[in-house]
Amino acid sequence: QFVSLRQRILSAVQKNATRGDPRSVIRAIDQFCSQKEWAMNVGNEKGCILDSVVSEVNPATVLELGTYCGYSTVRIASLLPPYAKFITLEFNPDFAAVARQVIAWAGLEDKVQLVEGASSDWIPKIKEQFGIKTFDLVFLDHWKEHYLSDTKLMEECGLLRKGSVLLADNVICPGAPDYVEYVRSSPRYKSHYFRSHLEYTKAEENLWYLGIIE
Numbered sequence: 001q002f003v004s005l006r007q008r009i010l011s012a013v014q015k016n017a018t019r020g021d022p023r024s025v026i027r028a029i030d031q032f033c034s035q036k037e038w039a040m041n042v043g044n045e046k047g048c049i050l051d052s053v054v055s056e057v058n059p060a061t062v063l064e065l066g067t068y069c070g071y072s073t074v075r076i077a078s079l080l081p082p083y084a085k086f087i088t089l090e091f092n093p094d095f096a097a098v099a100r101q102v103i104a105w106a107g108l109e110d111k112v113q114l115v116e117g118a119s120s121d122w123i124p125k126i127k128e129q130f131g132i133k134t135f136d137l138v139f140l141d142h143w144k145e146h147y148l149s150d151t152k153l154m155e156e157c158g159l160l161r162k163g164s165v166l167l168a169d170n171v172i173c174p175g176a177p178d179y180v181e182y183v184r185s186s187p188r189y190k191s192h193y194f195r196s197h198l199e200y201t202k203a204e205e206n207l208w209y210l211g212i213i214e
């Protein structure tokens, strides 16, 4: 019977990665996606940039928008200090189910809270539901047309403070032009981008780093 791509990614992890070893989970997904079938994980090249930003920010609170199969979730969770609070939002129940198993295989289920539902529904509830005041780091990697509306929503809900860092995948491909325009013209954000390539390809891509300065 039909086995979905996400199920094949999960099988590759269960077959090739060592339980409790996040790096082997990352390696297993990258090998599958570069040798067998492309999938929209952030990938290893951009993943290393993500790792360096997480290490530099050393966040006590992290929000990820768009868990997908949990690849970037595992990368981020494996670098967090023990007291950190990490929430990842995913509205597709099938992706959430796979991501939970990938995160568990990496042994990181205690480091991250995967919340099923739409970001626009959950962002307004995060403060009281999870006892989080503001986020030190937000990783945006969900549908690109939600980047701008969700960033504005996070601002309105008081979830961002001076010093918060937003990291956005795919501002070139598929692209989030309205988002880029907004943060570029806003005095609140100091932004720069890391040149990279679209996961598992040679196509030009950037990770956009946005520091909130006021």
Ligand SMILES: Cc1ncnc2c1ncn2[C@@H]1O[C@H](/C=C/CNC(=O)c2cc(-c3ccc(F)cc3)cc(O)c2O)[C@@H](O)[C@H]1O
Binding pocket: 040, 041, 042, 065, 066, 067, 068, 069, 089, 090, 091, 092, 095, 117, 118, 119, 120, 141, 142, 143, 144, 146, 169, 170, 173, 174, 198, 199
């Ligand atoms: C409001 C809301 N709330 C919660 N979860 C939400 C949500 N909106 C979406 N999600 C979730 O997040 C993921 C969606 C990720 C979308 N990512 C991309 O579309 C993407 C595409 C490419 C790509 C590049 C070149 C191509 F030719 C084809 C595709 C590369 C990428 O890196 C991408 O991220 C997915 O798991 C979806 O269920």
Ligand SMILES: [Mg+2]
Binding pocket: 040, 041, 042, 141, 169, 170
């Ligand atoms: Mg992406």
